[in-house]
Amino acid sequence: MLLPSLDDGITLLDVDGGRGVPILQSLVLDHLLLHDGPAFWVDANGHATTTTLAQITPSQRLLDRIHVARGFTAYQHYGAVDDLPTAVNQVIQKSTAVTSTSGRQSMDQNDDSSPHTPSLIVAPAVDAQYRSDEMLSEQHAETLQARTLARLATYADSYDVPVLVTRSTIDEFTAPVATAAKHHLECEQTRMGPRLVGDEFETLVYPVDDGAYYQTTFAYWRQLLATRATQVGLEPATPPSSTSSSPGVGTGVTADGETTSLTTSPLLDAWTAPGGR
Numbered sequence: 001m002l003l004p005s006l007d008d009g010i011t012l013l014d015v016d017g018g019r020g021v022p023i024l025q026s027l028v029l030d031h032l033l034l035h036d037g038p039a040f041w042v043d044a045n046g047h048a049t050t051t052t053l054a055q056i057t058p059s060q061r062l063l064d065r066i067h068v069a070r071g072f073t074a075y076q077h078y079g080a081v082d083d084l085p086t087a088v089n090q091v092i093q094k095s096t097a098v099t100s101t102s103g104r105q106s107m108d109q110n111d112d113s114s115p116h117t118p119s120l121i122v123a124p125a126v127d128a129q130y131r132s133d134e135m136l137s138e139q140h141a142e143t144l145q146a147r148t149l150a151r152l153a154t155y156a157d158s159y160d161v162p163v164l165v166t167r168s169t170i171d172e173f174t175a176p177v178a179t180a181a182k183h184h185l186e187c188e189q190t191r192m193g194p195r196l197v198g199d200e201f202e203t204l205v206y207p208v209d210d211g212a213y214y215q216t217t218f219a220y221w222r223q224l225l226a227t228r229a230t231q232v233g234l235e236p237a238t239p240p241s242s243t244s245s246s247p248g249v250g251t252g253v254t255a256d257g258e259t260t261s262l263t264t265s266p267l268l269d270a271w272t273a274p275g276g277r
Contacts, residue, residue: 003030004201006120006162009182010153013166017189021047022056023196024124024166028066029057031162037119038065038091042080045168047124067091074133078144081123081151088159092116121155121163123148126177128168142173149180156182192216 003026015023024047032039041048048068057063067087071077095116130136130145156163165181167174178184185198192214195203204220205213215221 002203002205002207003027004185004196004198005034006031006164007183008160008162009156010149010163010165010180011183011185012178012181013164013185013187014170015166015187015189015194019045019047019125019168020166020187020194021049022052023187023194024122024164025053026056027164028120028122029053029062031120032062032065033058035119036115037117037161038067038095039120039122040084040087040091040118041066041068041122042077042084043068043070044077044123044125044128047166048122071129074129074136074141074144077129078148081148084121084151084155088118118155118159118161120161121152121159122165123152123163124166125168126152126165127174131168131173142176145173146176149176153180 006027013020013024013027028039028041048066048070050063053063053066054060069080069083069087071080126148127145130141130148133141136144152163152165155161165177167177183199185196185201188195188197192206195217197203202217202219204217205215207213215224
């Protein structure tokens, strides 16, 4: 898996070193590929840009399933979140009236999946408008943000869907966002590409041409070498004690068939092994 699956409840995505618009949009499109139903996107700070969405989507039909509302002030953003059930009902009424859409099947073949009810709610930069609105006092801004998070948590439970949120800055003001989140994804920009880490997911491979993959993360190599060490009969390394003079990395078998401890220096192992020269 190259992208994590989004579970029901609020998922907080933190992207290191930028807004991470393509990453956010990729998660949304990947979810829509695997699930029926529309996505409802309450946007802030231009995350729902159609330019990048059109560039990365594998099918233009996916974009028709994303319904976007934009809030340019704190009250507009809160109003869009508060009115989301009305928007959902309108989309359901419109989609059920078109019988041709009822035959589309999901790749998951999920019995609970429906092409009419929401499959995902997105609220990027959920703190941005409350933070920047000069008409709000600090206390009022915190209260309005808390109400927004409460609404999103209610929708996650009511519709049994994931709610994907991001925050513009990690600080005391956005600490409630992390508290409200049921799941947390962290994304780090690496030389090979974005690396996502979550409770049950970690990027270990990066795709290249011809269907091949680069496997470059430390976690992958650690797992690979641990498996190889087991195959050759080398015991896993044990943490060195503070009193040990030379840290060991396990045990091995010499050419004479004798078991000996191994240090981090192969030359030292050769010289100290029985019969070594």
